[in-house]
Amino acid sequence: MKKIVVISSSLRLNSNSEILADGFIKGAKENGNKVDKIILRDQKLLFCCGCLSCQKNGRCFQDDFVNGVLDIIQEADILVFATPIYYYSISGQLKTFLDRLNPLYGRKNSFKEIYLIATSADKERSAMDGAIREIENWASCFNGTRLTKVFYGTGFTGAGETMNTEVYQECFASGKEI
DSSP: OOOEEEOOOOOOOOHHHHHHHHHHHHHHTTTTTEEEEEEEGOOOOOOOOOHHHHHHSSSSSOOOOOHHHHHHHTTTTEEEEEEEOOOOOOHHHHHHHHHHHHGTTSSSOOEEEEEEEEEESOOOOOGGHHHHHHHHHHHTTTTOOOEEEEEEEESOOOOTTTTTTTHHHHHHHHHHHO
């Protein structure tokens, strides 16, 4: 059994990236894995102010939900980031969340694999290149951690369009393989 944490960063209800994430979760749970899902739209998320006090204290001085999920993320075997593509990169919510995970830097983290689920209105896979770079750069800060797989949800504009699509089936199958 693997411990998986899925972070959904879309603010839109019935978002395409979250539907794909749910497909991944369904597959992973069917294979007996433990899955925690963090939905950023449901959380009070403050910006990192760059003070680095978290490096001394092991937690952020700001009072929001992030300190409460640090241990869950640290103990995960696999992290899955689900994001809509905004201006050829990850959502602002996901970027803010990644910045706020700075207390994990320097800890002994269990996660080594990262999956990226990305959806865009653009039909070209290259629309995801900026998001891939963002996640690869973040992963490079943690020894032995790498972006393992990218799910390309391209050409989706309306809410809920990814349900029962080929990319949905790919997310489900990949989750089930873990």
